[in-house]
Amino acid sequence: MSISDRFAELAQIRESLGTVEADPSRIVMEKILSPTEAIIGNRPTILVGTNNYLGLTFDSGVLEAASAAMHEQGSGTTGSRMANGSFAGHAALERAFAEFYGVPSAMIFSTGYQTNLGLLMAILRPGDKVVLDSHSHACIYDGCRISGADFLAFRHNDPEDLRKRLRRMGGEAEGALVIAEGLYSMLGDTAPLAELCAVAKEYGAWFMVDEAHSFGVYGERGLGLCESAGILDQVDFITGTFSKSLASLGGFCVSRHPEMQLLRYGSRPYIFTASSSPANIAAAHAALDAIRTRPELKDKLWANANRLHDGLRALGYELASTVSPVIAVRVPSKEGGARLWNELLEQGVYANLVLPPAAPDSAALLRCSLSAAHSFAQIDAILAAFETVGAGAGADRAACAEAGAR
Template identity: 90%
Template sequence: MSISDRFAELAHIRDSLGAVEADPSRIVMEKILSPTEALIAGKRTILVGTNNYLGLTFEPELLDAACAAMHEQGSGTTGSRMANGSFAGHAALERDFAEFYDVPSAMIFSTGYQTNLGLLMAILRPGDKVVLDSHSHACIYDGCRISGADFLAFRHNDPEDLRKRLRRLGGDAEGALVIAEGLYSMLGDIAPLADLCAVAKEYGAWFMVDEAHSFGVYGERGLGLCEEAGILDQVDFITGTFSKSLASLGGFCVSRHPEMQLLRYGSRPYIFTASSSPANIAAADAALRAIRTRPEIKDKLWANANRLYDGLKGLGYELASTVSPVIAVRVPSKEEGARLWNALLDEGVYVNLVLPPAAPDSAALLRCSLSAAHSFEQIDAILSAFKAASAGSDRAVGASAH
């Protein structure tokens, strides 16, 4: 088989978008102007697809902390923590996460993807049982596959289907691992975590929650949907990323089990990946302080989310879920999605174009992620762009979801 044959499927995906003017793989942001704007093809463009939920990427405190750390400690660590040792910032950030969650154990990883991969590869063995939400992120599926565990999916956000799956495991349900996310990043819907946790504990299973898109956004203190659901003392592992609300690069895992520290001796992504740079760690720690001390940022994010959600619903767009910082617009086909995405880009608005299989339920999505840094004027400009885009297609809009 030739190299071309190996890549034929990917070439087909690329070519299927060839009829449209541009696709996301060819977009270059020539200059980032602010947390909410960039130059694309020379045009000032509003960014509504960056996951910059709290808008902290240009926050002076973060930039100053990152610059100071780089000047004092260099541009990178050049090795893993097991090989080269931990910098003081790594240990301090882990203490800060543990204190924020009021747990004995916290670990940080070099990326959010590696956090789930590293946790699952270390705690699972071939033959272990995992029951995960069918909409789980790719890194969760990948971690389960690499571990050799036996895993099966329960119907998305369905506690009764989870119960059915655990019941079928019989005695193997005790000690199984149940995995859910807080806020699902594609459709923007939230999990019924309290109900899922109750089912897991009923069968003696562990419960893990990925709060990548919900940390800093939900909960009175910004700890995520586990806090909002009142189950922080029952969840066994909580993971998250620095690349969303924390405006940096890396990931974290916290646990109420002190034994989690032993993962350092068995998590291959932790052991064999260079540790996060001083600048990334300092920026994440400064962002964590902002979450802890400035709740008004979260309030602004929710005001923006409500304004855009209500506006899109008023325009007749079909929305994939109730209001959240992720607002996904369903479109009839991937071709229609690509055309609408280009129309929005022409209007100076960048959103995420999500096509199957990345989009759940075989839907094509125009995915918007709101930021606390968006102004109401920008939200209104985004709505005007959606209105103009829909005018160019009689299939762009449908009945709004309620």
């Protein structure tokens, strides 16, 4: 295939959306007004697709910390952690994560994507065995591919299928790596982490959990699904991102194994990428402090999630999972999803349009992510918009409900 053929293939993807006024690749947020509002197309729009779970992007403490760091240390590091890019703030944030989790080791990376890429490229080699959840994020798949490891997927959220695949590996299961996520970002469902961890340990495998969308959201202290499941002392690696609840840019990895610090000498994304800017690090550190000291943020997020979830169900929409901070509405076709997404935008509501293959099970998704910063009035306005666009989408909803029943 030539490069021109590849462009033609991408054009077909665009054309497959049908005749719509806009698609997500062409949307520009002209002005951000708050964690939950922006100007899009010269129109005030409620944002319900930002992953800004705790609403901290405009928090005064976060903004002040970021501003002070930038003025004191400059706008960027201009170097990797292994060159000139390890500032005092980076080391302090790593200590804060290790202390919060009660583990000896923590590392921070420049993005959440690079966190999983950097960890997997450092610990895996050709011939190593990996078994990952079939709905794992692209960066997990990419890290396994680049490492050269042999990897296969187990059925989503199915401990028995994981057990079957490990059993088939025989002696090679011992020392293999099992990977799952906490909260899955597309459907909004959560993993049975305690059961998956038990299976992994039964066969002598290592266990890694990506808490990108669940850190700050689940657990008594906000440590994520591993805390809720009571397995913090059993998981080998936990990764997460700054770009969700931590209102910044970057990522972290913590481990109960002190040897993880050795990965600084072998993780190419860590060694060869410029480190996070002082402002990003300071913002993430301030947001981490907010998670530790302001549990009311998590409580408000869950109140909003319950309100939207219950309201959408009452309107007759088929939802992809039980209540969580990610609420995905199933639409049976790409064209129908694109049309409804455009109509929501016309109503002043921005959600995420998710199409196959990113959307599992061949259905399109209208994905909503809730924030602690949403008011109940905004939730009700979002529901009113869904009611308006749904009035003309009875066939789409009926078809989706029928598909879900099969």
